[in-house]
Amino acid sequence: MADFHRRETAALAMGGEGKLLRRKAMGVLNARERIDYLCDPGSFIESGLFGTSASNPADREKTPADGKIAGFGRIRSRDAALVVNDFTVMGASSSSTNGRKIAHMKQVATRRGLPMVFLGESSGARMPDTMGSRGMGALLGNDGTQYQRTRESPWASATLGYSYGSSSWYAVLSDFCVIRKGAVLAVSSALLTSLAIKEEVDPEDLGGWRLHAETTGFADLVVDTDEQALDAIKAFLSYLPGHQNELPPVHAVPEGSGAGMAGILGLLPQRRTQVYDVRTIVRTIVDKDSFFELKARFGKVAVTGLARLEGRSVGIVANNPLVKGGALDTDACEKITSFLVLCDSFNIPVLTFVDTPGFVIGAEAERKRAPGKIMNMMNALALMSVPKLSIILRKSYGQAYLNMGGGKNSDEVIAWPTAEVSFMDPRFAVKVVHGLDAGDPGFDESLANMNRGNEIWDAASIYAVQSVIDPADTRAYLIRMLDLHRSRLNNGIGEHRLANWPTSF
Numbered sequence: 001m002a003d004f005h006r007r008e009t010a011a012l013a014m015g016g017e018g019k020l021l022r023r024k025a026m027g028v029l030n031a032r033e034r035i036d037y038l039c040d041p042g043s044f045i046e047s048g049l050f051g052t053s054a055s056n057p058a059d060r061e062k063t064p065a066d067g068k069i070a071g072f073g074r075i076r077s078r079d080a081a082l083v084v085n086d087f088t089v090m091g092a093s094s095s096s097t098n099g100r101k102i103a104h105m106k107q108v109a110t111r112r113g114l115p116m117v118f119l120g121e122s123s124g125a126r127m128p129d130t131m132g133s134r135g136m137g138a139l140l141g142n143d144g145t146q147y148q149r150t151r152e153s154p155w156a157s158a159t160l161g162y163s164y165g166s167s168s169w170y171a172v173l174s175d176f177c178v179i180r181k182g183a184v185l186a187v188s189s190a191l192l193t194s195l196a197i198k199e200e201v202d203p204e205d206l207g208g209w210r211l212h213a214e215t216t217g218f219a220d221l222v223v224d225t226d227e228q229a230l231d232a233i234k235a236f237l238s239y240l241p242g243h244q245n246e247l248p249p250v251h252a253v254p255e256g257s258g259a260g261m262a263g264i265l266g267l268l269p270q271r272r273t274q275v276y277d278v279r280t281i282v283r284t285i286v287d288k289d290s291f292f293e294l295k296a297r298f299g300k301v302a303v304t305g306l307a308r309l310e311g312r313s314v315g316i317v318a319n320n321p322l323v324k325g326g327a328l329d330t331d332a333c334e335k336i337t338s339f340l341v342l343c344d345s346f347n348i349p350v351l352t353f354v355d356t357p358g359f360v361i362g363a364e365a366e367r368k369r370a371p372g373k374i375m376n377m378m379n380a381l382a383l384m385s386v387p388k389l390s391i392i393l394r395k396s397y398g399q400a401y402l403n404m405g406g407g408k409n410s411d412e413v414i415a416w417p418t419a420e421v422s423f424m425d426p427r428f429a430v431k432v433v434h435g436l437d438a439g440d441p442g443f444d445e446s447l448a449n450m451n452r453g454n455e456i457w458d459a460a461s462i463y464a465v466q467s468v469i470d471p472a473d474t475r476a477y478l479i480r481m482l483d484l485h486r487s488r489l490n491n492g493i494g495e496h497r498l499a500n501w502p503t504s505f
Contacts, residue, residue, distance in 0.1 A: 011049050011064040015088025023088070028161070029226040031069050031086035034119050038082070038230045039073030046071040048101040055096065063089055067122075068098035070105050072114070075234055078242060078249075081109040083170075084119040087161055091123030094166050102166070103146070110152045113243030117233060118157040118174065120167030120185070149173050151345040151499040154240040158229040159183045159219075162203070171218065173503050175342050176236045176294070178221040178229045179209045185218065217298035217335060235292055239306040239313045240346050244499065247347050247492050248313035254288040258475045261285070265471040268418060272394055275325065278318045278353055279303055281393070285475045287311065294339065299331035301360075304339040306348070310479045315343035318353035319404065321394075328400055329360040333373035340380045341498045349387040349482055354404040354419075355394040377403055385495040387411050387485035389478060392419035392456065392465070406464075411485050413465045414477065419456040421464075 014020060014030060023030050029037065035044050051066040053059035067089035072081055083102050085092035109116045147169060149155075157174040159167070163185045171177045171185055179185060186207030205211070212219040220236075223229045241248045264284050269276050283291050286307035293305035303318040317336055319326035343350050359365070359374060381388070381403065390405025392415040401421060402409055459465050469477050486492040 007050060010061075014064055014086050019088040027225075030088065031084045031119070031121075034160070034226060034230060035069065035071075035073065035082065035084055037227060038117070038119075038233065039075060040077060043074035044071055044082075045073070047104065048098075051097045051101060053090075053095055053097065059090075063095075065089065066095055066098040066101070067092040068101055070098075070101040072108075075115075075117070075237055078115075078237070080115045080117055080237070081105040082117045082119070085122045085163075085167060087121045087123075092121060092167070093123050113153055113245070115153050115237055115240065115242060116155045116174075117237075118155070118167070118170040120157055120159045120163040120171050121161030121183070122163055122165060122167040124165030147173065149500070149503050151175070151244060151341075151496070153243040154237065154346060156233045156236055158226075158233060159185045160226055160229060163207075168207075175240075175345075176220050176233070177212075177218055178223060178232045178236075179212055179219040180223055180226060180229050181209050184208055185212055213295075213297040215298075217295055217331065217338075219297075220294040222297065236306070239292065239308075239348070244346060244496055245493055251287075251308055251311045253308075253311045254290070257288040258285075259288075261472050261475050263472075264474065265416075265418075268393060268416075268471075272420070273325075275321045277322045278320045278326075278355065278393075282307070282316055282318055282353060285309075285478070286314070286316070291316065295335050299329065299333075299335035301326055301329055302332035302336050304335055309351075309475070309482065312482070313348050314482070315339060315348045315350040316353070317350060317404075319356040321355055324360060326356040326395070327358055327360045328356060328374075328403070330365065330368040330370050330373040333370075333377045333403075337373075337377045337380045337501075338503075340377075340384060341501045344380075344384040344386050344494055344498045345496055347386060347492060347494050349389070349485070350384070351478060352388065352390040352405045352410065354390060354392045354396045354401075354406075356397065356400045356404060357395055358398040358400045374399065374403065378409075380498060380501065381405070381409055383497045385497060387482060389414065389481055389485070391474065391478075392416065392421065394418055394420070396421045412467070412481055414467045414469055414474075414481075415456045415460070415465045416471045416474075417456065417468060418471075419465075419468075420454040421456065421459050422454045 020030050047070045049065055053063040053066060065086060067086050069084045069086055070082065072079060083105050106116060155174040156176040157171045159171050159179040161183050163171065163183065168185045168187060184203045184207040209219060209222045213222045221232050223232060239248055261284065264281065267280050286309055290308040291305055295304060300323040301320055303316065303320050305316045307314050307316050317339060340350065359370065388405060388410040390410035390413045396404060396406060401407065406413055456465060456468055460468050
């Protein structure tokens with residue numbers, strides 16, 4: 001027992017008091033503090049505490065837990081599997097021992113229906129262990145499913161420091177990725193990149209939060225502290241089931257939910273060209289304070305996020321006229337597609353709020369592969385098996401009418417009386433057909449002709465929309481319709497046809 005306690009103390013000491021004090025001075029949690037903050041008190045059971053370096057006997061005393069802490073804990077009373085990088089031990093570099101720990105956590109999570117959480121901060125593969133053919137053969141490529149993602153259970157990740165190699169892989173494989181300001185997510189370190197391209201590279205430019213929040217879209221959320229990142233993981237998982245064959249948990253409905261419905265029409269400008277923030281409408285409809293937005297800084301013409309309606313999880317997809325008038329670009333298509341995959345994989349119904357003049361067009365859009373992005377989104381929408389309800393608030397033009405759920409691409413298409421549907425903006429149609437601009441003789445008459453029939457009543461008359469409703473009734477209508485569309489045949493569990501869709505667009 002004396003030997004046991006000595007080894008246990010050494011393993012729990014991580015990289016030593018000096019390194020832990022330096023982190024504390026920086027205001028950054030260490031790996032075990034992160035586990036304590038994330039998990040319910042006393043619930044964490046470690047797996048592999050006595051793992052050490054297997055390649056170099058001289059490193060065994062210097063590699064407590066081999067730099068990656070693994071185990072099981074409860075997060076808000078629900079079990080989850082965790083892999084937490086300990087940067088104080090050889091930079092949490094990847095080795096054969098800690099690779100086995102990761103594989104075991106993933107296997108148990110998949111077989112037993114547990115969410116996976118990865119807390120990333122690592123330097124990449126351990127050298128010199130991985131150098132040469134023996135090192136490569138021993139460490140890499142020995143698990144054909146290492147980077148397979150078929151979404152049996154939700155994965156959530158946090159990038160909490162310099163994260164290279166496996167930390168970046170598991171971040172982009174996850175359903176949710178939060179990044180702390182000051183952290184870096186990249187393939188390789190700035191030093192190695194500088195050597196490879198023969199010029200200095202700033203880590204922030206290489207993989208900082210702005211890049212991944214605004215350009216790549218890998219970051220679903222940006223925060224200032226470790227604690228905020230861990231709180232975000234708790235919040236995200238609260239909307240998700242533990243695995244694909246159960247429904248998300250049901251929560252109590254906060255007092256005051258729906259209190260603003262009587263005045264909701266006043267949030268929509270009377271002129272169809274006037275901008276507004278669609279999130280104000282979304283927040284009015286869903287349960288109070290339940291809207292959890294994802295990728296807010298990326299593809300801003302679209303809004304995606306999780307929310308609750310009468311205590312049940314729903315996915316929100318909305319055009320936001322506040323940005324580019326709500327015209328969908330390629331980033332927005334990627335963002336929406338990724339979100340549809342999440343919702344369909346974990347039995348979350350989707351509500352689509354429509355107000356868009358169509359897609360952003362032009363040479364730049366074509367260079368960004370707009371046709372492919374538009375069709376990827378369309379294909380994902382068509383493959384979904386969870387309930388899909390589409391609410392047309394104002395404009396719905398052209399192909400975007402289909403991409404946002406029109407034309408039987410939703411289970412129900414609902415419209416406010418303010419809605420209008422057509423092939424394109426009537427002003428553009430006048431230019432295309434007649435070659436007239438505003439102010440030209442005959443423009444107003446031609447515009448009036450193009451506007452004829454755009455109102456929602458013609459679509460309703462041929463049952464192209466199933467219901468036109470009073471905006472004040474939207475919340476109640478959606479609650480009732482979602483209840484109706486939750487299939488009794490399979491207890492609301494979807495077919496998961498998108499479960500192996502590529503994770504990173």
